[in-house]
Amino acid sequence: MSTPATTIFSPATAARFDRLVTLYPVKRSALVPMLLYAQDEVGYISDAVVAEIAQRVGIADHDVRSVLSYYSMLRTKPAGKYNVQVCTNISCMLRNGFGILEHCKKRLGIGHKETTPDGLFSLEEVECIGACCWAPAIQVNYDFYDDLTTEKMDQILEDYKAGRGKETV
Amino acid sequence: MADVTFTVDGKKLTAPAGTLLIDACKAAGIEIPAFCYYPKLSVQAACRMCVVRIEKMPKLQTACTTPVTEGMVVATETDEVKQARKATIELLLGNHPLDCPVCDAGGECELQDMTFKYGAAESKYVEIKQHREEQQWSPVVYFDRPRCILCYRCVTVCGPGMDVWALAIENRGVHAVIAPNEQDHLNCEECGMCIDLCPVGALTSGTYRYKTRPWEMNHVATVCTHCGDGCKTTLGVRSVNDGVEIIRGDNRDKSGMNGDFLCNKGRYAFDFANRTDRLTKPLIRQPDGKFAEVNWDHALDFAGKKLHEIREAKGGQSIGVIGSNRTTNEEAYLLQKFARTVLGTNNIDHHRTADYVSFAAALKGKAAHTASLRDTATAPAILLLGNNPTDQHPALAWNLRSNVRLNRARIYIANHSEIKLRRQAKAFLEIPQDGYASLVQYLAGNDGAIAANDSTAAFRDAIRKEESLVIVFGSEYRGRDIQALVDFGLSLPNTKFAALGDYANSRGAADMGLLPDLLPGYVPVGDAAHFTEEYGAAMPPTAGLDLLQMFDAAQRGDLSALYIVGSNPVSRYGVDPASLKNTFLVVQDMFMTETAALADVIFPAANLYEKSGTVTNTFGDIQLAKKAADKAGVRTDFELIVRLADRMGSDPKRLVPFGRGVYADMGQSRGAQSGEADRHAVWLAANHLEPKLSPFDPFATLDEIQRLVPSYNVSRLELLAGMDQQEKLDLVQIQPTASRRDLVLPAEDTLFTSGTLGRYSDMLKAIVESRTTPNPAETAAD
Numbered sequence: 001m002s003t004p005a006t007t008i009f010s011p012a013t014a015a016r017f018d019r020l021v022t023l024y025p026v027k028r029s030a031l032v033p034m035l036l037y038a039q040d041e042v043g044y045i046s047d048a049v050v051a052e053i054a055q056r057v058g059i060a061d062h063d064v065r066s067v068l069s070y071y072s073m074l075r076t077k078p079a080g081k082y083n084v085q086v087c088t089n090i091s092c093m094l095r096n097g098f099g100i101l102e103h104c105k106k107r108l109g110i111g112h113k114e115t116t117p118d119g120l121f122s123l124e125e126v127e128c129i130g131a132c133c134w135a136p137a138i139q140v141n142y143d144f145y146d147d148l149t150t151e152k153m154d155q156i157l158e159d160y161k162a163g164r165g166k167e168t169v
Numbered sequence: 170m171a172d173v174t175f176t177v178d179g180k181k182l183t184a185p186a187g188t189l190l191i192d193a194c195k196a197a198g199i200e201i202p203a204f205c206y207y208p209k210l211s212v213q214a215a216c217r218m219c220v221v222r223i224e225k226m227p228k229l230q231t232a233c234t235t236p237v238t239e240g241m242v243v244a245t246e247t248d249e250v251k252q253a254r255k256a257t258i259e260l261l262l263g264n265h266p267l268d269c270p271v272c273d274a275g276g277e278c279e280l281q282d283m284t285f286k287y288g289a290a291e292s293k294y295v296e297i298k299q300h301r302e303e304q305q306w307s308p309v310v311y312f313d314r315p316r317c318i319l320c321y322r323c324v325t326v327c328g329p330g331m332d333v334w335a336l337a338i339e340n341r342g343v344h345a346v347i348a349p350n351e352q353d354h355l356n357c358e359e360c361g362m363c364i365d366l367c368p369v370g371a372l373t374s375g376t377y378r379y380k381t382r383p384w385e386m387n388h389v390a391t392v393c394t395h396c397g398d399g400c401k402t403t404l405g406v407r408s409v410n411d412g413v414e415i416i417r418g419d420n421r422d423k424s425g426m427n428g429d430f431l432c433n434k435g436r437y438a439f440d441f442a443n444r445t446d447r448l449t450k451p452l453i454r455q456p457d458g459k460f461a462e463v464n465w466d467h468a469l470d471f472a473g474k475k476l477h478e479i480r481e482a483k484g485g486q487s488i489g490v491i492g493s494n495r496t497t498n499e500e501a502y503l504l505q506k507f508a509r510t511v512l513g514t515n516n517i518d519h520h521r522t523a524d525y526v527s528f529a530a531a532l533k534g535k536a537a538h539t540a541s542l543r544d545t546a547t548a549p550a551i552l553l554l555g556n557n558p559t560d561q562h563p564a565l566a567w568n569l570r571s572n573v574r575l576n577r578a579r580i581y582i583a584n585h586s587e588i589k590l591r592r593q594a595k596a597f598l599e600i601p602q603d604g605y606a607s608l609v610q611y612l613a614g615n616d617g618a619i620a621a622n623d624s625t626a627a628f629r630d631a632i633r634k635e636e637s638l639v640i641v642f643g644s645e646y647r648g649r650d651i652q653a654l655v656d657f658g659l660s661l662p663n664t665k666f667a668a669l670g671d672y673a674n675s676r677g678a679a680d681m682g683l684l685p686d687l688l689p690g691y692v693p694v695g696d697a698a699h700f701t702e703e704y705g706a707a708m709p710p711t712a713g714l715d716l717l718q719m720f721d722a723a724q725r726g727d728l729s730a731l732y733i734v735g736s737n738p739v740s741r742y743g744v745d746p747a748s749l750k751n752t753f754l755v756v757q758d759m760f761m762t763e764t765a766a767l768a769d770v771i772f773p774a775a776n777l778y779e780k781s782g783t784v785t786n787t788f789g790d791i792q793l794a795k796k797a798a799d800k801a802g803v804r805t806d807f808e809l810i811v812r813l814a815d816r817m818g819s820d821p822k823r824l825v826p827f828g829r830g831v832y833a834d835m836g837q838s839r840g841a842q843s844g845e846a847d848r849h850a851v852w853l854a855a856n857h858l859e860p861k862l863s864p865f866d867p868f869a870t871l872d873e874i875q876r877l878v879p880s881y882n883v884s885r886l887e888l889l890a891g892m893d894q895q896e897k898l899d900l901v902q903i904q905p906t907a908s909r910r911d912l913v914l915p916a917e918d919t920l921f922t923s924g925t926l927g928r929y930s931d932m933l934k935a936i937v938e939s940r941t942t943p944n945p946a947e948t949a950a951d
Contacts, residue, residue: 060334062335062350063334065348066339066348069340070340
């Protein structure tokens with residue numbers, strides 16, 4: 001129900017959270033943005049994140065989990081360093097989005113919502129990412145790649161493996 | 170808000186603007202089915218059952234979220250609507266097992282009713298149903314996942330309703346599931362509201378599940394015997410070999426002051442009545458110190474003769490009487506009449522849990538200043554001083570929470586601990602445990618009474634600004650403190666008061682004169698004129714011994730006999746058993762309590778669920794208790810007192826004014842047994858009397874109470890119809906004189922205890938154990 005004495009977040013995020021809960025008529029409304037920011041910082045929603053956010057918003061841990069489990073973009077396990085998100089919604093599907101997804105699965109040796117043993121890549125099939133004009137498209141963390149072919153996809157994965165990939169944010 | 174006029178199924182209806190269509194239709198007798206909607210809980214719009222066709226709107230609309238507007242034209246049962254509802258049910262039945270014949274909810278299941286109504290028996294879905302094993306979440310809550318239709322009612326009643334937040338939906342879509350807060354079990358108040366509201370058989374009760382079917386029970390709505398709130402609990406009863414057993418307690422009859430609410434005690438803690446170790450035969454202590462079972466005739470004769478002897482030899486002042494907090498008003502009244510006119514003593518008392526005497530004295534002659542339990546659900550502002558209603562008065566706590574949620578009521582709380590209700594409070598003031606009296610002085614304007622600061626000043630200012638206030642206070646206030654509090658309250662424009670005490674009829678016990686110095690209606694024993702006239706017998710004119718003095722007298726050897734009805738003072742007050750060894754002790758109780766174990770004669774007694782009469786809750790709301798259960802071998806305290814008087818050579822007709830006047834019990838008080846040949850009727854037939862003339866008719870005694878106690882002269886008609894009637898405390902003829910000895914000993918009950926009775930409830934014990942014993946899964950493997 002209040003700002004905790006100790007926080008697991010960075011001072012910047014903690015300050016942001018302090019402000020977030022004051023922006024809405026009810027504190028609860030700050031829950032989803034807080035979870036997203038927390039995921040960006042921590043990498044996933046850990047038990048400690050749930051506990052602190054519950055305290056900040058003034059609701060039960062259980063209630064936070066209820067919201068958390070609703071949204072597929074919120075994860076409770078760490079993802080790889082590069083989270084490859086392949087869109088398979090209608091435009092991408094028509095332009096071989098599933099082919100790209102299958103290709104990634106084969107290349108990385110992992111399935112949907114799985115992570116490679118070295119922790120470098122994780123793979124996710126996602127709903128529309130708003131890049132329909134240049135389908136098929138994927139997102140690696142917050143960076144977009146579009147108008148893809150399996151060859152281009154190989155190149156992107158190679159670049160990230162070699163540390164040459166885009167890393168915005 | 171202004172009224173609007175609209176048309177539903179061709180009928181012109183009027184309702185205040187903003188009323189939800191579903192409620193407006195219900196009020197006009199038009200049923201719109203809904204699973205997720207529950208009145209007074211937050212709107213979900215999840216189930217799509219309440220869809221209706223509204224003209225000029227493009228699609229079917231949900232009636233539970235649509236406010237009525239001027240000129241709206243609605244059709245609730247067109248083919249289109251029926252088809253939509255049928256499709257919804259078909260989807261709900263996609264995974265719902267069709268095991269109605271073994272399901273607990275079968276026969277009172279809303280999904281079953283709707284399937285029947287809309288004929289969705291055939292399904293286009295041929296996929297195999299997903300099955301999940303049922304789970305036990307607590308001793309009382311079981312969850313059967315496939316039956317759940319995800320209506321959210323349990324989630325909303327547990328969250329906003331109870332402020333417990335133990336249930337939530339996890340995951341999404343087909344994976345969505347109701348989950349308890351501790352992964353595989355619940356950590357909650359065990360109120361069972363989720364079970365009550367569940368429209369299907371997904372949440373079932375540990376006491377009732379798989380025991381019977383709803384139509385095999387009789388349902389009797391009576392008053393709960395546990396705390397002082399006076400909730401109605403509907404007891405589902407069934408005939409068994411030795412009487413009528415209670416199988417279920419729930420809130421099926423929602424006519425009580427508790428509205429939708431019932432706590433775990435009202436719901437599960439009836440099981441003491443079914444225990445096999447109940448006393449069912451009269452017992453007399455033999456010369457060897459052991460109890461022997463005897464027949465009723467012998468036991469009554471023995472006790473009656475012995476009491477008669479003692480009265481004749483040593484006088485009434487050597488006899489004491491202790492009454493109960495759980496007997497009816499009529500029984501309490503009869504007991505004091507028996508003590509004063511037959512035994513000839515004023516040595517009569519009971520375990521006091523609140524200072525109702527001082528409360529009555531403080532409000533003498535001041536009409537319309539007592540708050541009913543109902544007032545706490547509607548009052549715009551409430552000041553709660555002391556007590557912890559969440560534990561001790563769950564219905565009051567529910568009312569306060571609902572009042573804040575639905576009416577934006579302002580609750581002000583001062584307490585010495587951080588009680589849970591502070592979460593709903595507009596202002597919460599933590600005060601020292603001994604600071605209640607000085608708080609009132611401070612509120613009344615004495616700045617130096619407490620360590621004042623800005624928050625105390627704001628607290629005081631806010632209260633003083635209230636134009637209408639209900640002050641609810643706990644047993645922290647006694648004697649002069651109550652007077653001071655009432656004086657302060659009356660300085661505000663419009664104030665009502667309520668004193669909080671424990672147990673079903675503590676208020677009634679005090680009102681009915683189970684006090685050494687006061688007759689029924691708080692009339693001083695020295696001023697008994699109209700009582701003497703009515704009773705036709707002289708009564709001792711001076712105050713008798715109070716409860717503690719009686720035990721002191723026994724210790725000194727000055728108390729030759731003690732008659733204890735439905736009370737366990739030996740345990741409650743830690744009485745030394747040796748002090749009673751020279752006292753002839755007659756005990757009426759359900760169980761072999763610490764007190765009963767010391768008795769010379771024990772009469773097995775019926776409990777509040779096995780008798781009829783009236784009870785008064787701590788707010789002064791008088792209600793009818795109906796007979797629900799029955800146990801072979803036991804008798805009501807009422808009957809026992811009459812029989813004992815008879816055996817002492819007294820005329821029962823003097824004690825119970827039966828056959829006088831036109832009032833009579835024509836069977837309306839006998840609940841489930843109405844129309845059956847009960848003991849009452851058998852006695853009458855044997856005595857060649859008309860059915861309305863019985864010495865065991867509590868309503869004859871109620872006649873007398875209403876004649877002699879003006880504050881109880883409430884509408885008999887409403888009372889018999891099951892309505893609560895507020896006692897008129899202003900008519901009490903008490904003299905606000907001498908300071909009385911403070912004998913208040915609050916029960917300090919939690920949610921899972923009930924005085925010395927709670928331990929006889931296996932379900933309450935199981936709940937307490939489940940909370941103290943660690944879950945095996947959580948125990949370390951080593």
